[in-house]
Amino acid sequence: xxxxxxxxxxxxxxxxxxxxxxxxxxxxxxxxxxxxxxxxxxxxxxxxxxxxxxxxxxxxxxxxxxxxxxxxxxxxxxxxxxxxxxxxxxxxxxxxxxxxxxxxxxxxxxxxxxxxxxxx
Amino acid sequence: xxxxxxxxxxxxxxxxxxxxxxxxxxxxxxxxxxxxxxxxxxxxxxxxxxxxxxxxxxxxxxxxxxxxxxxxxxxxxxxxxxxxxxxxxxxxxxxxxxxxxxxxxxxxxxxxxxxxxxxxxxxxxxxxxxxxxxxxxxxxxxxxxxxxxxxxxxxxxxxxxxxxxxxxxx
Amino acid sequence: xxxxxxxxxxxxxxxxxxxxxxxxxxxxxxxxxxxxxxxxxxxxxxxxxxxxxxxxxxxxxxxxxxxxxxxxxxxxxxxxxxxxxxxxxxxxxxxxxxxxxxxxxxxxxxxxxxxxxxxxxxxxxxxxxxxxxxxxxxxxxxxxxxxxxxxxxxxxxxxxxxxxxxxxxxxxxxxxxxxxxxxxxxxxxxxxxxxxxxxxxxxxxxxxxxxxxxxxxxxxxxxxxxxxxxxxxxxxxxxxxxxxxxxxxxxxxxxxxxxxxxxxxxxxxxxxxxxxxxxxxxxxxxxxxxxxxxxxxxxxxxxxxxxxxxxxxxxxxxxxxxxxxxxxxxxxxxxxxxxxxxxxxxxxxxxxxxxxxxxxxxxxxxxxxxxxxxxxxxxxxxxxxxxxxxxxxxxxxxxxxxxxx
Numbered sequence: 001x002x003x004x005x006x007x008x009x010x011x012x013x014x015x016x017x018x019x020x021x022x023x024x025x026x027x028x029x030x031x032x033x034x035x036x037x038x039x040x041x042x043x044x045x046x047x048x049x050x051x052x053x054x055x056x057x058x059x060x061x062x063x064x065x066x067x068x069x070x071x072x073x074x075x076x077x078x079x080x081x082x083x084x085x086x087x088x089x090x091x092x093x094x095x096x097x098x099x100x101x102x103x104x105x106x107x108x109x110x111x112x113x114x115x116x117x118x119x120x
Numbered sequence: 121x122x123x124x125x126x127x128x129x130x131x132x133x134x135x136x137x138x139x140x141x142x143x144x145x146x147x148x149x150x151x152x153x154x155x156x157x158x159x160x161x162x163x164x165x166x167x168x169x170x171x172x173x174x175x176x177x178x179x180x181x182x183x184x185x186x187x188x189x190x191x192x193x194x195x196x197x198x199x200x201x202x203x204x205x206x207x208x209x210x211x212x213x214x215x216x217x218x219x220x221x222x223x224x225x226x227x228x229x230x231x232x233x234x235x236x237x238x239x240x241x242x243x244x245x246x247x248x249x250x251x252x253x254x255x256x257x258x259x260x261x262x263x264x265x266x267x268x269x270x271x272x273x274x275x276x277x278x279x280x281x282x283x284x285x286x287x288x289x290x
Numbered sequence: 291x292x293x294x295x296x297x298x299x300x301x302x303x304x305x306x307x308x309x310x311x312x313x314x315x316x317x318x319x320x321x322x323x324x325x326x327x328x329x330x331x332x333x334x335x336x337x338x339x340x341x342x343x344x345x346x347x348x349x350x351x352x353x354x355x356x357x358x359x360x361x362x363x364x365x366x367x368x369x370x371x372x373x374x375x376x377x378x379x380x381x382x383x384x385x386x387x388x389x390x391x392x393x394x395x396x397x398x399x400x401x402x403x404x405x406x407x408x409x410x411x412x413x414x415x416x417x418x419x420x421x422x423x424x425x426x427x428x429x430x431x432x433x434x435x436x437x438x439x440x441x442x443x444x445x446x447x448x449x450x451x452x453x454x455x456x457x458x459x460x461x462x463x464x465x466x467x468x469x470x471x472x473x474x475x476x477x478x479x480x481x482x483x484x485x486x487x488x489x490x491x492x493x494x495x496x497x498x499x500x501x502x503x504x505x506x507x508x509x510x511x512x513x514x515x516x517x518x519x520x521x522x523x524x525x526x527x528x529x530x531x532x533x534x535x536x537x538x539x540x541x542x543x544x545x546x547x548x549x550x551x552x553x554x555x556x557x558x559x560x561x562x563x564x565x566x567x568x569x570x571x572x573x574x575x576x577x578x579x580x581x582x583x584x585x586x587x588x589x590x591x592x593x594x595x596x597x598x599x600x601x602x603x604x605x606x607x608x609x610x611x612x613x614x615x616x617x618x619x620x621x622x623x624x625x626x627x628x629x630x631x632x633x634x635x636x637x638x639x640x641x642x643x644x645x646x647x648x649x650x651x652x653x654x655x656x657x658x659x660x661x662x663x664x665x666x667x668x669x670x671x672x673x674x675x676x677x678x679x680x681x682x683x684x685x686x687x688x689x690x691x692x693x694x695x
Contacts, residue, residue, distance in 0.1 A: 017395035085254030119603035186427030
């Protein structure tokens with residue numbers, strides 16, 4: 001199959017994929033009872049009335065994990081082409097890849113030593 | 121313009137990219153802004169597919185929707201009640217000048233080569249496979265130095281970010 | 291056009307249809323056929339899941355509707371259709387309704403690149419392995435959107451925890467995924483399976499399989515990583531405000547995701563459709579893939595119903611301080627050993643045509659390296675365990691001392 005034809009398939013798939021779960025929801029919308037009242041559509045917090053805004057301040061730890069993940073994610077972008085071409089490389093190819101991974105492992109080690117990986 | 125799959129794709133992804141951009145600047149809600157930004161960046165991923173660079177498209181989705189979107193939401197959550205920006209951003213004149221300058225630079229960058237006849241060669245039907253990219257990354261005569269510099273940059277970014285984040289919380 | 295338009299498409303063109311339309315229609319039929327597999331499977335999966343859980347907990351499970359309760363899911367679906375669907379007043383309506391759709395779609399979309407047999411698959415993308423990781427990231431975003439759009443503190447907190455779990459475990463998952471890609475020299479799932487003709491990758495790198503297995507258990511939010519359903523701490527988690535069919539969609543997506551991961555592991559590590567007589571008929575090949583994927587799926591259910599839930603700090607520490615360093619070390623050691631063997635000429639450079647005999651030396655050496663790594667890990671874990679026990683004994687002794695005083 002031609003490359004663009006493959007992606008046309010993915011494109012049609014991507015359009016169809018949300019339709020499959022949407023269908024039963026739409027059918028349910030046709031059949032289901034509709035008896036809303038103020039109490040029913042209030043925020044559910046185990047019967048206690050909600051206090052204040054939902055948007056409470058969260059801990060910084062989520063952000064740090066997200067950040068470390070982002071760095072590793074970008075690293076993957078480089079490592080996948082490296083892995084694909086690996087079988088054709090000489091030993092130098094391994095050394096380059098090793099240095100690349102090793103430098104990032106350093107950063108992980110730093111995070112570990114600074115207790116940035118602990119959930120506090 | 122002839123109506124084929126590429127044209128349809130181009131129109132759809134342009135709507136995604138521009139519509140998402142309009143959404144980002146018009147919404148008052150930071151979380152919705154993030155989602156609009158993702159719509160826009162997804163459109164850019166679509167452009168990469170149309171340009172026969174599926175690897176870059178996957179990277180675009182993986183890095184932006186997989187990581188940046190999550191990171192932005194986490195960062196938004198660190199601040200206090202900025203989801204509903206109440207007052208308008210008032211420094212309209214400086215932002216107008218900056219965005220106009222940026223727009224003009226882009227406009228000239230795109231149109232001048234067209235009118236002066238220095239058109240770059242259009243990309244071949246199938247650019248390069250991921251394997252060629254990987255081989256070039258670790259080739260002594262290729263991009264091995266930028267490859268390792270990218271690693272140094274990522275390491276520096278991570279150490280710096282952890283340093284700053286730790287300093288504030290400690 | 292000739293090259294692009296084959297099979298059903300050419301039939302339609304001969305019948306007088308427009309070429310572009312014919313192409314679109316044939317692609318659409320392909321999409322419906324491919325997506326039919328997960329959509330039909332998911333109905334069965336819900337029944338299997340409940341039945342297995344029931345047996346492990348010494349119950350019978352659904353057994354009233356249809357033979358051995360097979361039609362229970364259909365009955366539940368009809369029930370869900372008639373349920374009132376409450377949208378909280380404070381919710382962000384558009385995003386609230388979009389989240390379950392994106393969540394389910396992100397799982398179904400993975401099936402576009404899954405090769406069912408050597409000849410039957412949706413598409414064989416050059417970047418297949420990266421594709422399904424990228425698509426899975428939509429799932430994390432959908433959970434985040436669901437948590438935020440519900441406008442509920444528990445939902446938001448649950449979504450935050452789940453998303454930080456998902457992104458954390460994606461790191462070892464992708465590092466483990468790197469090894470099949472590296473061994474096969476391709477990201478296309480079809481190539482990865484064909485590269486296992488000589489030897490399944492699970493024999494070349496069992497540790498990568500174990501890491502992939504653990505992280506995909508976490509990616510689907512199953513025990514011991516089931517923060518998604520932390521009913522004792524967060525009431526339910528990100529889906530607390532959802533009801534009716536939308537709530538059902540989140541669960542259908544989760545069930546399907548678990549099975550999809552089983553199939554992916556069968557493809558990446560267990561030779562996909564390979565097995566005795568697979569070349570005789572596509573049906574046999576399909577059955578092999580289903581059997582392998584089903585077996586892995588069963589072990590994940592087994593695990594889910596056996597182990598207790600971990601705390602979030604334990605989950606995060608396990609990932610960042612154990613799984614990530616281990617997966618990095620695994621990639622480095624295996625790639626080094628493979629490169630040395632390739633330079634010495636012991637290992638074939640192209641696994642596509644390698645026979646079982648050619649793969650034996652490679653397999654042996656990689657297995658020995660993996661064995662040493664596992665032995666080292668076991669020794670380390672025993673040491674840590676002893677230390678932890680001693681510490682708790684000292685703590686207990688001092689408590690008893692304090693009580694006596």
